[in-house]
Amino acid sequence: xxxxxxxxxxxxxxxxxxxxxxxxxxxxxxxxxxxxxxxxxxxxxxxxxxxxxxxxxxxxxxxxxxxxxxxxxxxxxxxxxxxxxxxxxxxxxxxxxxxxxxxxxxxxxxxxxxxxxxxxxxxxxxxxxxxxxxxxxxxxxxxxxxxxxxxxxxxxxxxxxxxxxxxxxxxxxxxxxxxxxxxxxxxxxxxxxxxxxxxxxxxxxxxxxxxxxxxxxxxxxxxxxxxxxxxxxxxxxxxxxxxxxxxxxxxxxxxxxxxxxxxxxxxxxxxxxxxxxxxxxxxxxxxxxxxxxxxxxxxxxxxxxxxxxxxxxxxxxxxxxxxxx
Amino acid sequence: xxxxxxxxxxxxxxxxxxxxxxxxxxxxxxxxxxxxxxxxxxxxxxxxxxxxxxxxxxxxxxxxxxxxxxxxxxxxxxxxxxxxxxxxxxxxxxxxxxxxxxxxxxxxxxxxxxxxxxxxxxxxxxxxxxxxxxxxxxxxxxxxxxxxxxxxxxxxxxxxxxxxxxxxxxxxxxxxxxxxxxxxxxxxxxxxxxxxxxxxxxxxxxxxxxxxxxxxxxxxxxxxxxxxxxxxxxxxxxxxxxxxxxxxxxxxxxxxxxxxxxxxxxxxxxxxxxxxxxxxxxxxxxxxxxxxxxxxxxxxxxxxxxxxxxxxxxxxxxxxxxxxx
Numbered sequence: 001x002x003x004x005x006x007x008x009x010x011x012x013x014x015x016x017x018x019x020x021x022x023x024x025x026x027x028x029x030x031x032x033x034x035x036x037x038x039x040x041x042x043x044x045x046x047x048x049x050x051x052x053x054x055x056x057x058x059x060x061x062x063x064x065x066x067x068x069x070x071x072x073x074x075x076x077x078x079x080x081x082x083x084x085x086x087x088x089x090x091x092x093x094x095x096x097x098x099x100x101x102x103x104x105x106x107x108x109x110x111x112x113x114x115x116x117x118x119x120x121x122x123x124x125x126x127x128x129x130x131x132x133x134x135x136x137x138x139x140x141x142x143x144x145x146x147x148x149x150x151x152x153x154x155x156x157x158x159x160x161x162x163x164x165x166x167x168x169x170x171x172x173x174x175x176x177x178x179x180x181x182x183x184x185x186x187x188x189x190x191x192x193x194x195x196x197x198x199x200x201x202x203x204x205x206x207x208x209x210x211x212x213x214x215x216x217x218x219x220x221x222x223x224x225x226x227x228x229x230x231x232x233x234x235x236x237x238x239x240x241x242x243x244x245x246x247x248x249x250x251x252x253x254x255x256x257x258x259x260x261x262x263x264x265x266x267x268x269x270x271x272x273x274x275x276x277x278x279x280x281x282x283x284x285x286x287x288x289x290x291x292x293x294x295x296x297x298x299x300x301x302x303x304x305x306x307x308x309x310x311x312x313x314x315x316x317x318x319x320x321x322x323x324x325x
Numbered sequence: 326x327x328x329x330x331x332x333x334x335x336x337x338x339x340x341x342x343x344x345x346x347x348x349x350x351x352x353x354x355x356x357x358x359x360x361x362x363x364x365x366x367x368x369x370x371x372x373x374x375x376x377x378x379x380x381x382x383x384x385x386x387x388x389x390x391x392x393x394x395x396x397x398x399x400x401x402x403x404x405x406x407x408x409x410x411x412x413x414x415x416x417x418x419x420x421x422x423x424x425x426x427x428x429x430x431x432x433x434x435x436x437x438x439x440x441x442x443x444x445x446x447x448x449x450x451x452x453x454x455x456x457x458x459x460x461x462x463x464x465x466x467x468x469x470x471x472x473x474x475x476x477x478x479x480x481x482x483x484x485x486x487x488x489x490x491x492x493x494x495x496x497x498x499x500x501x502x503x504x505x506x507x508x509x510x511x512x513x514x515x516x517x518x519x520x521x522x523x524x525x526x527x528x529x530x531x532x533x534x535x536x537x538x539x540x541x542x543x544x545x546x547x548x549x550x551x552x553x554x555x556x557x558x559x560x561x562x563x564x565x566x567x568x569x570x571x572x573x574x575x576x577x578x579x580x581x582x583x584x585x586x587x588x589x590x591x592x593x594x595x596x597x598x599x600x601x602x603x604x605x606x607x608x609x610x611x612x613x614x615x616x617x618x619x620x621x622x623x624x625x626x627x628x629x630x631x632x633x634x635x636x637x638x639x640x641x642x643x644x645x646x647x648x649x650x
Contacts, residue, residue: 022463022467023467024467024470024471024474026470026474027466027467027470078429078430078433081426081429082425082426082429082430100407101406101407101473102470102473104403104406104407104429105403105407105466105469105470105473107433108403108432108436108466109463109466111433111436111437112436112459112462112463112466113463115440115455115459116459116463119452119455119456119459123452126451126452126455127444127448127451130440130444130451131444134437134440134441134444137437138347138434138437138438138441141352141430141433141434141437142347142348142349142352142434144430145349145351145352145427145430146349148426148427148430149349149351
């Protein structure tokens with residue numbers, strides 16, 4: 001199999017050869033702006049990896065990798081409007097740099113472009129790939145709706161939270177591998193095992209993100225404000241668990257920090273971090289993360305892929321889990 | 326061929342059998358709300374008519390009719406956010422009844438559902454139908470972006486305006502007929518002629534709408550506020566032409582009404598209607614409408630459809646042109 005670096009290089013080349021363009025230019029400029037902000041490009045790499053595992057050549061899947069990355073960026077631009085987020089990857093979000101109507105339309109255009117990229121795949125794969133893609137896209141919408149509904153609820157359970165992040169984040173990672181595998185000629189059953197690997201890895205990945213958001217040691221490498229979730233009272237795995245496991249004093253302290261309108265940012269972040277430790281929320285999150293990581297590896301081991309291919313997927317999973325940003 | 330009533334009846338039945346449903350319910354409720362507000366269902370009727378013309382049975386195209394109507398409603402919900410419109414078909418728009426984030430997400434979900442409905446078509450048609458659909462969808466986005474750009478420009482030409490309404494409104498009518506025809510087994514050339522018929526009819530339809538918005542005699546039947554375009558200084562065919570054809574006095578009067586911040590609604594509407602008449606803008610719009618109507622009929626006559634089928638399309642065009650609402 002090819003290396004991750006090679007996938008990313010090929011993907012960046014394909015992306016460079018397929019910029020958004022048309023008239024009026026302003027419709028396409030905003031999409032190019034967003035795509036060029038970068039990101040880890042994990043999803044397109046997973047599409048190519050999924051294909052490579054079965055076909056020992058991944059180029060056929062490049063349009064699918066592009067479709068997934070465009071879809072992912074479409075969700076970012078619309079989510080950023082919904083969340084009123086000013087920054088994305090340290091730069092102004094599309095609705096801030098341009099305006100909100102343009103950002104809505106930019107996302108809409110990108111959605112259709114992502115389907116158009118899927119149409120560039122060999123026709124025999126179109127129906128099955130579209131089925132996975134549309135199912136996933138609908139789930140991502142459901143995940144975002146749940147995330148918004150949770151904002152106004154104080155009784156979100158851990159199971160509900162895990163279900164939400166599975167839909168909002170993880171199914172797209174599973175989908176990336178599955179689509180790649182299908183294009184690579186995998187049977188549906190094999191592709192489904194890789195889907196499960198990707199989905200569970202995605203949940204572990206999101207839990208890792210929750211933990212990093214509070215505990216990242218290298219703020220610069222992390223790329224966004226450490227403690228951002230704490231400051232906005234976001235109901236992450238850490239906060240939900242802390243609230244559930246807190247003793248009476250800790251409960252009072254958590255309630256104090258959550259309801260406080262004016263506070264010193266550093267003080268709140270440090271206090272909540274201590275509470276996440278003291279209530280065992282951090283340890284619980286790390287255990288949960290490990291549990292999903294193990295589940296992911298179990299799905300991988302069920303595939304009939306040769307051992308050296310499995311090792312490539314394991315290293316990828318390991319890298320995702322060890323990331324510090 | 327079947328009658329228009331029968332198409333609409335079959336379509337409503339299909340729609341009733343395929344409500345939006347899933348979890349969380351709130352994501353789907355808003356979409357059902359919008360779809361049930363009604364509308365003329367012109368586009369799904371055109372899909373079925375396009376199919377019927379070639380296949381002498383239209384049921385195969387029902388999923389495509391649904392896809393087009395869902396797509397159309399997706400554009401309505403997002404356009405209403407962009408235009409900050411409070412009402413749609415006399416009822417609160419989705420972002421007013423629910424909220425803006427939910428409305429964005431409702432539209433996103435509908436857009437993927439529309440592709441899912443296309444997947445219900447016989448597989449041999451999927452690639453060609455998706456190609457027309459995606460191309461059209463992108464054009465509709467371009468049309469909406471142009472429409473927004475025109476808001477802040479005072480030098481929009483008639484040609485630019487016609488191009489904008491072609492993209493924003495008319496290509497979807499052409500697309501409806503073409504997709505129907507393709508599902509009905511038409512050759513690409515025949516389907517393309519019906520596309521041109523639908524597109525030109527669509528431009529005539531939009532010009533008719535511009536005229537009705539100012540001059541509809543039965544306000545109740547029209548269903549929205551007569552003079553709405555005038556009150557919001559919307560750059561319609563009438564206003565653009567009036568500004569171009571006005572003499573000095575008329576120019577002063579138009580500028581007065583357009584720049585006035587406080588005014589009596591009836592007075593402004595009546596004054597502008599008089600100006601549309603006096604400058605010859607109304608007559609020009611009616612001529613332009615007739616020109617596109619004639620163009621539409623010319624494309625129709627180029628098809629190899631039997632005369633009685635052509636007559637059905639002519640009656641449909643005639644009905645669209647004679648509508649008073």
